[in-house]
Each structure stands twice: as C-alpha cells, then as structure tokens.
Amino acid sequence: MKQDDAIDAFSALAHETRLAVFRLLVREGPKGVPALEIARRLTVKPSTLSGHLSILKRAELVTATRRQKEILYAPNFASVDSLVRFLLQDCCGGDATACAPDASTPAGLIVVKDS
Numbered sequence: 001m002k003q004d005d006a007i008d009a010f011s012a013l014a015h016e017t018r019l020a021v022f023r024l025l026v027r028e029g030p031k032g033v034p035a036l037e038i039a040r041r042l043t044v045k046p047s048t049l050s051g052h053l054s055i056l057k058r059a060e061l062v063t064a065t066r067r068q069k070e071i072l073y074a075p076n077f078a079s080v081d082s083l084v085r086f087l088l089q090d091c092c093g094g095d096a097t098a099c100a101p102d103a104s105t106p107a108g109l110i111v112v113k114d115s
Helices: 003-013 016-031 035-042 046-058 077-088
Strands: 062-067 070-075
Touching: 003 016, 003 046, 003 077, 016 035, 016 046, 016 062, 016 070, 035 046, 035 070, 046 062, 046 070
Parallel strands: none
Antiparallel strands: 062 070
16 A cells, blocks of 8 residues: 555544444445445434545545445455555564564454563
C-alpha cells in the first residue's frame, strides 16, 4: 500500500459516523449489510449515510454489491490487511522475530517483545 492510500483510508475513518459504519460492517463480516439496515442500526439518515458510504468505498475500505434492489456493504478485508501491513512494515527495525506473536498472545495481536 502506498502512503497516499493509507492517508485516504485513515481520513475516511476519521469521522464518528464512518468509523461506526466500518466497525458495524466488520462485526457482520463478508456477507454484507444493506444500506437501509446500516442506517436503521446507527440511527443515521439514509441520505447522510450514502455520503459516508461513498467515502469509505472510495478509500477502498468497503465494497458494495447489488443484490436485486438493495446494495450490500461489506468490509474490504484485503484493503484493511494492506493498511495494517503498511503500518507494520518496518516494525522493530525489520526484525520480525521481535514483534512476532507468541503462544500467550491472542490470535492476530502483535506484541513487541522487550530486548
């Protein structure tokens, strides 16, 4: 991921409603959630939500798939993975063993080990 793409992603998430939308979509997973359901759950006007979803989609943090008359939104996990990799690419000066998870670390959590 390029730095400009990371900045776009963080800018998209730097808003209370967009962050709430993204977190809701992550909880629901790849199956997606219809836009009207997102609006209902977060008590956001559909017209307002539309703009927020467009920003998240433009930053490639969510995908939109048409299913008959509704559009399902889902997290773009590949893009999120790229963003996390971008953040951690130089972790511990390139010493992957210094920040590798150990058996006591919850799955997916990186803990930097003391030297």
